[in-house]
Amino acid sequence: MGSIEYFFKPRSVAVIGASQAEGKIGNIVLKNIIFGSKDNAQMGVQNGFKGNIFPINPQAEEVCGLKAYGSILDVPTDVDMAVICIPAKAVKRSIEECGTKGVLSVVIITAGFSEGGEDSKNLENEILDIASQYSIRIIGPNCLGVISTYSALNASFGDAMPNKGPISFVSQSGALCTSVINYSFEEHLGFSNFVSIGNKSDVDDADLLDYFSGDESTKCIMFYIESLKDARKFFDTSRRVVRDKPVVAFKSGYTEEGAKATSSHTGSIAGSDVAYVAAFKQSGVFRAKTLSQLFDSSRALAYQPVPHGENIAILTNAGGPGVLASDTAYSLGMALAELSEDTVEKLNQVCPPTWSHRNPVDIIGDATAERYEESLKILMSAREIDGVILLLSPTARAEPMDIAIRTVDVQKESGKPVTASFVGMVSQESENYLDSNGIPEIEYPERAVFAMYALIHRMRFLKKEGLM
C-alpha cells in the first residue's frame, strides 16, 4: 500500500465526475479545488490548489474553465490524486483506470456502498481489491472529502476552507466537518488537515493518526468517532502517537446494551463504553464528552504550553466568576495554588487592600488593564503557580482590548499557559485578539477552566510516562 501523504500533498488532482452544472457534487468539489471555497468561487478569487487540476468528464470539452478529459487515462501528465463523485456503479471502472494511470490516492465521495445493502458491500470489496492490486489508498466512500490548508487543497463539497493552523481533524461525520469549519472561524481556530473519513473502507482512523503524528504542521489531532474499524489498531497507534502529540477524541454513542449476557460479574459490568474509556485512559487520549469540550481542549492543547505542575491560579475582578471557576476546577480534580507569602506581598504592592489575599485572586471590580497586567506578571512568575485562568467581568474601568493585549504579552514571555474568559462577551475585538494569539478565550468561565484541565491532563500523562 502506498503513502497516505498523497491525500494531503499531491502534486496534481483529477476530479472524476467534474461537472459544469451548479449544485452538483462534481461541480462543487472542482470549484473548491480551484478556488478554495464557495465564497472565493463566487468572487472569482482563485485561492485554491496550485498544482495541476484535471476535470474528468466524457461529455465536456471544458469544465469551470479547465480543459476536461474523457477519462483519467487521457490526461497527458501524471496524476497523484483523484476525487470520485460519480454514481456508485461506475466507481469500479474508475478505480481500475486510476490504477492503470498510476494514481496514488483516491477520495471516493460517492455514497451507496457498505452503508447500504449486501450488494453495495460487495461492490465496496471489489473496489478495495482493485485498489490494493495497484497500491492505491482510498478515503471514503460516502464522505465529504479531504482538506489540507497548507496545500491550499479543498477536495471536499463543504462550503469553506478553514484557516491554516496546528490542528488536524478526522471526523466520521461529514456534517460535523462543515460545522466545525464554521465554528473555527468564530473561534479563530486554525487547521492543517480535515478528513471526512466516511465508510473507512481502506484508510482508517489509525492510519490517519499515524500520518498526522509525523506531519510537521500538526500539533494536535482531533477525532470525532462513532465507531472504530479496528479498535486494537487505533489503541496501539494512539499509545505511540500520544507520547509525541496530544490527541483529543469525541466518541459518541454511549450505550449500556454492549454489556454481555453472561454469568461472570466482569462481563456483566462491562458495557460498550467501558472499553473506550479504558483505551483512552491507557493511551493518554483526552476524551471530550461534548462538542464544546472537543473544541476547548483541542485549542488549549494546540496553542498553549503544557504546565510544569498541578497548581493553577485564577485571576478575576469579581467574586462570582472566581468561585464558579474554582468549583469547576475542584470538580475536575484540579489543584488551586496556595499563594506564597512572597506572592501575596507582591500583589499587595499593586492591588488595593481589599484584594482577596488568596486564590482565586480577586483584584476587585475597579481593576484596570494595568493592574491586570501587573497581577498576571506576579502570578506567572510565582514558583508555586503553573498556569493562570484569567477571568474578566465587564466593568467601566476594565478596558477589554487593553487587557487582552497585555495578557498575550505576559503569557508569551512567561512560557506558562493561560486560558481566559471575558465573561459573557461574544465576538468582541478583545476576544478575537486573544483567540488569534493562541490564548483560548471562551465566554463561559467553566469552559476556560476545562481548557486548562486538558493541559493538566497532558502534563500528568507526560510525567507518568517519564516524558517530562
Added chain:
Amino acid sequence: MSVETEKNEKISRAIAEALGRGQKVFNLEESRAIMELAGIPFNKCGLATSAGDAADIADDMGYPVVMKIVSPQVIHKTEVGGVRVNIATGAEVKSTYEDIVKGVLEQVPHAEINGILIEEMVSGTELIVGTTTDPQFGPMIMFGIGGIFVEVYKDVSFRLIPISANDARDMMGEIKGKALLEGIRGLPRADPDKIVEILENVSKLVQSHPEIDEMDINPLLITENGIIAVDARILLGDG
C-alpha cells in the same frame, strides 16, 4: 524449560483438554489450579468426597472453615445453599457435609456432586479482579471493590490487556473505594505492590491464553496475612 514456561504449558494443556471435552466453564477448583500456576495466591483448601474425609481435611487446616459444593451444574453456589461458612468443629463439618449435598440435590436434582471443598476461612475487605473480552478491543481487565454487591455499586476500573504496572496503579487510584485499600477503621491494609503483581499476573495469564474469554476472582481479600483469593471462575471462548 523455565519454570514459567512449564507452568504456562500446564495451563495450556488444561485449557486444551477442557475445550476437547466441550467444557467452557472452569469451576472453582479448576480455575484455582490455573490461577495458582499463574501466580494468584489462594487460601488453603482441599476437596472432600465424604463427610469423614471432610473432617480430616478441616482438622489439618485448622478451624473455622468454609465448605462449598463442587458440581459442574452449579455455578452460583450460594443461591442453592451450596456454601456454608464459619464451621468450627469436626462434628459440625461432618453434619454440614450431608446437609449441603441434600440441599443442593433438592434444588438441582440432576447435579453431579464431585465433593465438597473445605477451605481455610479468611476474611477481610473484598476486592474483585476479572477479565472479559470486548467485541472490538479484545481482552480487558477489571479491578474494584468485590463481594456480592459488585454489580450494584460497580466501583471498578477497566484497562485493556496487557497492562503495565503503571496501568495497575492507575486502576487502584481510580476506584471510589480506594481508601479501603489503605485499611480504614482497623481493617487490614493492602500491600499495593502485591495488588499490582496480581493484576499483572492476571493480565499475562489472559494474554498468553486467549481462549480465556472471561474470569472473575471474587472475592480477592485483603487479610491480615496478605492478599488472598477465595473464589474464582474462568469461562472459555473460542480464542
